[in-house]
Amino acid sequence: MLATITFGLLALLFIIVKLVLIVKMKEVCVIERLGKFRAVMQPGIHFLIPFIDRVAYRHETREQVLDIPAQSCISRDNIQINVDGLVYIQVMDGAKASYGIEDYKRASINLAQTTMRSEIGKLNLSQTFSERDTLNEIIVREIDKASDPWGIKVLRYEVRNITPSANVVHTLEKQMEAERQKRAEITLAQAEKESTINLSEGQRQEAINLSEGDKQRQINEAHGRAAEIDILTQATAEGIALIARAASLPSGDKAIRMRLLEQFIQQTGDILKTADVSVLPTELAKLEGFFEGMDKVTQTAQGAKG
Numbered sequence: 001m002l003a004t005i006t007f008g009l010l011a012l013l014f015i016i017v018k019l020v021l022i023v024k025m026k027e028v029c030v031i032e033r034l035g036k037f038r039a040v041m042q043p044g045i046h047f048l049i050p051f052i053d054r055v056a057y058r059h060e061t062r063e064q065v066l067d068i069p070a071q072s073c074i075s076r077d078n079i080q081i082n083v084d085g086l087v088y089i090q091v092m093d094g095a096k097a098s099y100g101i102e103d104y105k106r107a108s109i110n111l112a113q114t115t116m117r118s119e120i121g122k123l124n125l126s127q128t129f130s131e132r133d134t135l136n137e138i139i140v141r142e143i144d145k146a147s148d149p150w151g152i153k154v155l156r157y158e159v160r161n162i163t164p165s166a167n168v169v170h171t172l173e174k175q176m177e178a179e180r181q182k183r184a185e186i187t188l189a190q191a192e193k194e195s196t197i198n199l200s201e202g203q204r205q206e207a208i209n210l211s212e213g214d215k216q217r218q219i220n221e222a223h224g225r226a227a228e229i230d231i232l233t234q235a236t237a238e239g240i241a242l243i244a245r246a247a248s249l250p251s252g253d254k255a256i257r258m259r260l261l262e263q264f265i266q267q268t269g270d271i272l273k274t275a276d277v278s279v280l281p282t283e284l285a286k287l288e289g290f291f292e293g294m295d296k297v298t299q300t301a302q303g304a305k306g
Contacts, residue, residue, distance in 0.1 A: 018050035096151025
């Protein structure tokens, strides 16, 4: 009797379990009746017909992150790189996710890989690093378009790592070293150019300053000579005026002639001292007569004293 009651309770419990379906908030359940799709149960409590209705599939409705394994790609400039990433998807239609594709997760990963490989082939190596955002948008658009019959939506795609091969890395390092050396040489050349320009500017300014100084010196010397000539002219004019006044006095003309004779004798003596050849003045006879006259005057003066 006890065994019968226990069996009955177990059977009743089994029927209740099969009868009542509680769907959690984070999922949806696909119900089949006698092997045929019946409905998609949303979160909450539902009642099924035992042994006729069954839960065929359960799908996560939250956003899911799928890891895209690294794969080898060839860029447009024929450089081999390894690329991996992450794709974010969400189930939007439980029926399509159940019957539209065998495994939407694996299909999404494979589609992301093929799309990524195709898009990488359209870009140069440098563009794969600088245009990640554009690359992500293109991959999301292509995957979302292809996955629409699967009842899922691709929210975003993120390229995680772009790793060139070891040979490419070595080549890039040498290229970067050459670029750094080139920039250093350009910097040194520019510095030398600026130094040369500054030096030439200094020499030019120095030449200008010297020229200005020499110009000012010549101007000063010219002013000095002009002042000297002016003073000599004034002195000569005053001397001539004095001579003119002296000439108007009694015996003034004799004094002038005497002064001229003295100057003539002095200049003749200077010429005889400095000349390399003998100089015979043309007025020697007159000069001798002058000295004879002077001698007679002297003798007369001495006789008067005696």
